[in-house]
Amino acid sequence: MAHISLSFLDHIARCNNHDMKKFLPFVVDNETVGNIRRDHISLLEKFPDVFDLSDTFIGLAKGLNSYSDRTDAFSLVIHKLFENGVLNGWRGEPYPVGGPWGGPHAFEIERAAAPFFGSRAYGVHINGFVHKEDGIYMWIGRRAEDRPVCPGELDNMIAGGQPVTLSLQDNVIKEAGEEAGVPSDLAATAISTGAITYRMENETGLKQDTIFCWDLELPTDFIPSSVDGEISEFFLLPAAEVMEIVDVSFDFKFNCNLVNIDFFIRHGLLPPSHPDYEKLIKGLGQ
Amino acid sequence: MAHISLSFLDHIARCNNHDMKKFLPFVVDNETVGNIRRDHISLLEKFPDVFDLSDTFIGLAKGLNSYSDRTDAFSLVIHKLFENGVLNGWRGEPYPVGGPWGGPHAFEIERAAAPFFGSRAYGVHINGFVHKEDGIYMWIGRRAEDRPVCPGELDNMIAGGQPVTLSLQDNVIKEAGEEAGVPSDLAATAISTGAITYRMENETGLKQDTIFCWDLELPTDFIPSSVDGEISEFFLLPAAEVMEIVDVSFDFKFNCNLVNIDFFIRHGLLPPSHPDYEKLIKGLGQ
Numbered sequence: 001m002a003h004i005s006l007s008f009l010d011h012i013a014r015c016n017n018h019d020m021k022k023f024l025p026f027v028v029d030n031e032t033v034g035n036i037r038r039d040h041i042s043l044l045e046k047f048p049d050v051f052d053l054s055d056t057f058i059g060l061a062k063g064l065n066s067y068s069d070r071t072d073a074f075s076l077v078i079h080k081l082f083e084n085g086v087l088n089g090w091r092g093e094p095y096p097v098g099g100p101w102g103g104p105h106a107f108e109i110e111r112a113a114a115p116f117f118g119s120r121a122y123g124v125h126i127n128g129f130v131h132k133e134d135g136i137y138m139w140i141g142r143r144a145e146d147r148p149v150c151p152g153e154l155d156n157m158i159a160g161g162q163p164v165t166l167s168l169q170d171n172v173i174k175e176a177g178e179e180a181g182v183p184s185d186l187a188a189t190a191i192s193t194g195a196i197t198y199r200m201e202n203e204t205g206l207k208q209d210t211i212f213c214w215d216l217e218l219p220t221d222f223i224p225s226s227v228d229g230e231i232s233e234f235f236l237l238p239a240a241e242v243m244e245i246v247d248v249s250f251d252f253k254f255n256c257n258l259v260n261i262d263f264f265i266r267h268g269l270l271p272p273s274h275p276d277y278e279k280l281i282k283g284l285g286q
Numbered sequence: 287m288a289h290i291s292l293s294f295l296d297h298i299a300r301c302n303n304h305d306m307k308k309f310l311p312f313v314v315d316n317e318t319v320g321n322i323r324r325d326h327i328s329l330l331e332k333f334p335d336v337f338d339l340s341d342t343f344i345g346l347a348k349g350l351n352s353y354s355d356r357t358d359a360f361s362l363v364i365h366k367l368f369e370n371g372v373l374n375g376w377r378g379e380p381y382p383v384g385g386p387w388g389g390p391h392a393f394e395i396e397r398a399a400a401p402f403f404g405s406r407a408y409g410v411h412i413n414g415f416v417h418k419e420d421g422i423y424m425w426i427g428r429r430a431e432d433r434p435v436c437p438g439e440l441d442n443m444i445a446g447g448q449p450v451t452l453s454l455q456d457n458v459i460k461e462a463g464e465e466a467g468v469p470s471d472l473a474a475t476a477i478s479t480g481a482i483t484y485r486m487e488n489e490t491g492l493k494q495d496t497i498f499c500w501d502l503e504l505p506t507d508f509i510p511s512s513v514d515g516e517i518s519e520f521f522l523l524p525a526a527e528v529m530e531i532v533d534v535s536f537d538f539k540f541n542c543n544l545v546n547i548d549f550f551i552r553h554g555l556l557p558p559s560h561p562d563y564e565k566l567i568k569g570l571g572q
Contacts, residue, residue: 101564168558191554195567212558266552268477272454272498278387281481285571 006248009276011257012283014250018201025057026117028070028106033098035118035206043086047077070107078113087112087204089148093163095121101210103164111161118206121161124172125259126190126214128157128180128224129239136239136267138260139224141180141231143253150253154245155231157224158182159256162212168192172214179231180224182216190216193266196258196284213259215266239269258284292534295562297543298569300536304487311343312403314356314392319384321404321492329372333363356393364399373398373490375434379449381407387496394450404492407447410458411545412476412500414443414466414510415525422525422553424546425510427466427517429539436539440531441517443510444468445542448498454478458500465517466510468502476502479552482544482570499545501552525555544570 024041026034036044036058044051044058050073052059064070074097081087091111097119098106114121128139139157143150160175162168169188176187193213200207224234237245245251246260262284264270265277274280310327312320322330322344330337330344336359338345350356360383367373377397383405384392400407414425425443429436446461448454455474462473479499486493510520523531531537532546548570550556551563560566 100561101558102561192551192557193554194551195558195564210564215554265478265480268479268501271478272387272481275386275388278481278496282571285568 006250007276008247008257008261008270008274008280009283011246011250011254011261012198012280012286015198015200015254015258016283016286018199018206022201023118023206026119027057027059028098031098031106033106033117033119034208036116037205040086040116040205043081043084044077046080047073050074050077067105067107071109074107074109074113078110081113081116087116091161093161094165095119095161096164105164108164111163115202115204115207118208120208120210123159123161123209123211124168124175124214125156125211125256126158126172126176126216127259127263128182128216128218129263130218130220130222130236132220134238136269137236138239138242138263139180139218140235140237140242141224141226142233142235144226144229144232147230152232154252154256156256156259157216157234159259168212176216178228179226180234181227182222182224186218186222187216190214194262196255196262198255198258198286200254209255211255211259213262215263239264239267243269292536293562294533294543294547294556294560294566295569297532297536297540297547298484298566298572301484301486301540301544302569302572304485304492308487309404309492312405313343313345314384317384317392319392319403319405320494322402323491326372326402326491329367329370330363332366333359335359336363353391353393357395360393360395360399364396367399367402373402377447379447380451381405381447382450389450391450397447397449401488401490401493404494406494406496409445409447409495409497410454410461410500411442411497411542412444412458412462412502413545413549414468414502414504415549416504416506416508416522418506420524422555423522424525424528424549425466425504426521426523426528427510427512428519428521430512430515430518433516438518440538440542442542442545443502443520445545454498462502464514465512466520467513468508468510472504472508473502476500480548482541482548484541484544484572486540495541497541497545499548501549525550525553529555 023035025032026036052061089112093111094108095111095114096105130137141155143155145151158176158179173184173187176182195212197210309321311318312322375398379397380394381397381400382391416423427441429439429441431437444462444465459470459473462468481498483496
């Protein structure tokens with residue numbers, strides 16, 4: 001792999017690439033619950049029963065007060081946005097809008113619409129690893145070529161979105177089984193280790209994501225296998241080699257680099273003597 | 287222990303209690319390297335060769351350009367502040383001013399003067415822990431009653447300031463030997479796991495601290511013992527019990543609570559289902 005004058009910080013910058021001047025705050029119950037592209041406002045003008053539009057922020061129309069009324073109103077809007085081709089990639093997973101993780105939330109929307117409204121989206125990423133005599137090895141997946149997002153790129157062993165309908169722990173166990181063939185009793189030993197956050201502009205809007213990071217220490221004889229076809233192959237690599245890949249390439253799916261950097265820091269593989277140590281720690285929480 | 291309506295977040299708030307309106311930025315080479323109390327400016331007027339004072343910021347006098355010239359000039363100022371009783375608790379440890387951890391720095395000052403100038407101070411805290419069948423146990427120290435800072439309060443197993451003259455790893459090994467009688471080969475197995483930061487106003491000025499956090503997994507038969515007398519006794523407690531102490535009391539020295547919360551999060555003891563999870567993670571990096 002050629003060295004392309006890259007650094008760990010470049011991955012953090014890439015996941016926090018945005019120009020907030022392009023966006024208006026989306027405010028519900030006096031809380032900014034998202035950010036919407038100014039050039040998407042015209043799309044919302046067709047729904048005066050749902051949105052209260054002004055030059056400085058986007059609010060909800062009067063009368064939309066309950067979780068279910070708001071959810072129903074947004075469901076209608078989001079279906080229209082799909083029909084008109086503004087949105088695509090329907091997931092069928094309800095995501096919360098507003099409030100902290102665990103709620104209370106203001107309402108819920110289809111996952112694929114979260115970047116359009118710039119509402120915070122939640123996911124789980126699990127690094128499967130093995131302790132060998134010569135150090136830590138990490139299980140890395142390669143995303144199948146037929147994936148709509150980041151085909152062929154490297155991925156954490158297990159990763160998935162976090163709908164409001166599942167507990168994090170249940171979701172970790174479900175995704176571990178589907179993506180990597182991990183038996184549920186083994187998956188249940190995964191440990192939550194914190195979260196990374198980022199804010200990334202894309203064509204649809206703003207991905208404001210919180211990824212809950214998990215460590216899953218595996219027996220040396222365990223070999224993951226794809227069940228749902230999301231991952232085409234798994235490799236077991238020395239952690240130092242994974243660090244090298246992250247340090248010199250964009251081979252990993254964008255957000256997996258952040259999850260890996262967090263793993264390297266927590267396990268002492270990326271020590272405080274690294275010149276960007278403080279910036280990296282700050283950078284993982286934007 | 288009586289429950290006193292406290293939460294993990296209260297410890298973060300306590301360590302970030304400041305009113306920045308009381309301070310002026312201290313600027314060197316166009317970088318804000320600290321913050322100085324406005325009501326301390328009169329003390330600096332006596333040193334026109336060192337400070338360039340204005341209503342909006344405090345800079346260095348013209349001609350103070352090199353690391354050594356600045357260090358010498360500040361040494362003189364700091365000695366005067368000690369003589370006049372403005373500062374006390376001389377440590378004899380050089381601390382850097384300006385720049386990231388590892389440098390390059392603008393100059394260095396005596397550790398006890400860091401809060402006066404509001405320059406970032408660095409330290410290391412090491413949580414010693416043991417894996418038992420029923421979970422993680424943590425070694426906790428109680429600070430000796432003759433300590434000038436937080437006498438009698440609970441402490442992480444090992445902790446110390448970080449002067450510019452030592453590498454972090456060497457400092458960890460030194461402090462582990464002095465404070466807890468850990469042999470150097472065992473201390474060298476400590477793993478760096480990240481850093482917490484906070485900004486706390488006190489009478490002297492502003493403590494802007496970065497604490498590098500380390501995990502030291504210990505054999506079940508290892509028993510720490512104080513060598514330098516900083517700690518009066520050590521306890522081995524189930525991590526759940528340490529969490530309870532942090533959750534309901536101010537028994538730990540203020541900044542140790544943050545190091546402990548970081549430990550609980552990284553080891554899955556404080557899971558994402560905790561209602562303040564996101565706020566706690568953000569709060570550890572202020």
